[in-house]
Amino acid sequence: MSTTQNERLRGLLEPLVSARHLDLEDIEVSRAGRRRVLRVIVDSDAGVELDACAELSRAISDTLDETDAMGDGEYVLEVSSPGADRPLTEHRHFVRATGRLVKLHLHDGAAVVARVLDVDDEGLDLEVPGLKGRKPTTRRVEFPEIAKARVEIEFSRKDQKEEEA
Template sequence: MGESARRDRLVALLAPVVEAEGLDLEDVTVTPAGKRRLVRVVVDRDGGISLDDVSEVSRSVSERLDASDALGNSPYVLEVSSPGVDRPLTEPRHWRRARGRLVKAALTDGTEIEGRLAEADGEGVEIEAAGRFAYANLAKGKVQVEFKRLDDEDDDEDDVADGDEG
C-alpha cells in the first residue's frame, strides 16, 4: 500500500474518532522510526485545544488504531498535537481561527498582501488595509509571528504603590 493510500485510510479511520471528541483532524503522517513507526496526528478546533483535549483524543485514537489493522502488526509511537504557527492557512476554518492575527497571503494572481485579519466567513476574508478577498483568490496564507515590544505592555506594573518599604 502506497503512502498516499495509507494516509487516506488513516484519515478515514481516525476522522470520526477525532470529530467525536469535538475536534477537527488536520493531518496524519506516518514516518519510519527504526523498527517502529511514528504516527503524528494533528488536531485543532475553534478556540484552540488544551492538554486535556490532547490526552482524551490521544486515548481514543490509540484505541481505534489498536482495534484496526491499519498499521499492520508493526509497533508504532503515537504523537497527537495541535498545529504550529507555521501551518499554512488553506481552509476557511484555518482563516477563521486566525482572526485578529497578522497574516501574509499570496493571491492566485501572484501578488502578496499583508495585514491584520479582521474577518473570515464562509465566502472569504477581510484583511485590514488590504481589502476583501474570496477564498478562490487566495493561493495560501500564513500567520506572521509578532513579538510584543516591552513598551507596548500594559502599565499595570506601574500601579504599585510607592513608599511600601516594609
C-alpha cells in the same frame, strides 16, 4: 503513506476526534529509523489543550490496537495541535485567524501582510498597515486569489493590547 491507508486511518480516527469536538486536520505516517511515526494533527475554534491531546491519544491508541490499520510493525503515535506557523488552507482556518496578522501570497505574485478583520464564504476583509505613518487601509481578497497563507507570529498582538488598555 498510501492513499488507501490514509483513507482507512481517517475513517477510523475521524469519529474519535469529532466526538471530542475537534477537527482532524492531518494524518501523517513517516519513518524514524525502524519505526514508523503516526502524527495526528487536531484543532478546534477554541484551540486544543494538552489534556485533550492526551485523552485523544489514549483513545486512538486503543482503537489502533484493536485493528491492523498500522500493520504489524512498531510505531510511535503523536497527537498534537497544528502549531502557529501552519498553512491556512481551509475556510475554518481563516475564521480562526480573525484578528490575527497573516501573510498572503497571491496568485498574481503579490505578497500581503495584513490583519484579518472578517471572513465570509467568498474571501477575507483585511486591514493593511499603513506605511511611514499613514493610516491603515482595508482590502478585500477573494479565496481564489490566495496561493498560500500563514499566520504571522506576533509577540504583542493588537487585540491583546486593546484588552490590556
